[in-house]
Amino acid sequence: MRFDILTIFPTAFSYLNKGIIDKAQKKGKLDINIWDIREFSKDKHKKVDDKPYGGGVGMILKVQPIHDCLVSIGVFPKRDEKTAIVLMQPGGEIWTQQKATEFRNKFNRIVIICGHYQGVDGRVSEYLVDYEISIGEYVLSGGELPAMVLVDSISRLVDGVLGNKLSISGEPYLNNIVKSAPIYTTPRNFLLANGLVCSVPEVLLSGHHKNIENWKRSNTQNSNNTSVQNLDKTD
Ligand SMILES: C[S@@+](CC[C@H](N)C(=O)[O-])C[C@H]1O[C@@H](n2cnc3c(N)ncnc32)[C@H](O)[C@@H]1O
Structure with a gap:
């Protein structure tokens, strides 16, 4: 199973280099790629956010760096049916064990976009993603923890990730x-x-x-x- 995670905080994902997830990567059962959204910004200061049109509080993650990252990793404009693009979103579909199993069975590559600040430009959910997923009815400051929840819950269902089949x-x-x-x-x-x-x-x-x-x-x-x-x- 391959995961691609788009984030403005790549170092937050060191958790995935521990324990069974780390072992599974070393065994070649998982391939986890972390992409720094800033690297794809066209702004000379690598800015990735801006004020909302129409007014309102806070800053919004821009569509351009996210779009360009998806293009660069080869999942937009075309992707095969075994690839899913997910936006972490507090108002999205609630993540469950059943959904984790469904994703494990349906896909072999899952791309996860982590929002931040006041959220993500609406065109990302409108034009670029297949799913908007929430890990629960509460608001976190970023999509990094939710993304790790998805990666962990799907990964442990992948054959060979848990040492002992009986564990699950x-x-x-x-x-x-x-x-x-x-x-x-x-x-x-x-x-x-x-x-x-x-x-x-x-x-x-x-x-x-x-x-x-x-x-x-x-x-x-x-x-x-x-x-x-x-x-x-x-x-
Ligand atoms: C502060 S939140 C944005 C809140 C925004 N005002 C809204 O209601 O959608 C920043 C980012 O954290 C992530 N996030 C926060 N809570 C989440 C949750 N319960 N499930 C999934 N992602 C969440 C999302 O990626 C979101 O874009």
Whole structure:
């Protein structure tokens, strides 16, 4: 899977050079390219924003550097059907696990435009992009965090990115599960600063596989807020 991210803050993406996303890039499963929108500005001071026509507060990211970047990376005016161009937008379609799966299945190249300031010139969404996506009903100061949310949520669905296929099999939001059973590791008992000792549920230490499985099922909830009876046996 290839990602191209257009941003005015390229250094914000160092997160993508850590952990499984970094490993997946080194294994050739992901190809993540960060493009500095400023490099495409025709302004002699590399300015990428200007005041809004018609008045109003704040500055707007200009259409020209974004357009020229898309042309330069070969996704405008033509792109193949396996490529999607996405604008991060607080008022866009809300991102979900289902959409992440849909994108993973439909596309092999995803171009993401990160807005900033008061937003992006309206001609970008009108003429240049296929999707406007929001990561939630709140406003962030830039599209960089939202872009990383997309990259991470799609990448972990790409074959070979997670070391163990089972890692995603029992996750919430897959199979209508919204809350998976709590999980624990060492130590068995932990002393909190308020004097309470919190312990791992006994059943998980019992070695009794049937009881453990039942406990996991009854502590896993689906979207109707009921516990799940048919958990995947491999979980
Ligand atoms: C301060 S916001 C712009 C807010 C603008 N007034 C609006 O309502 O669209 C700057 C940029 O951050 C990004 N952004 C902010 N919140 C977001 C969200 N919830 N989901 C996706 N992108 C978001 C967008 O790229 C946006 O252009």
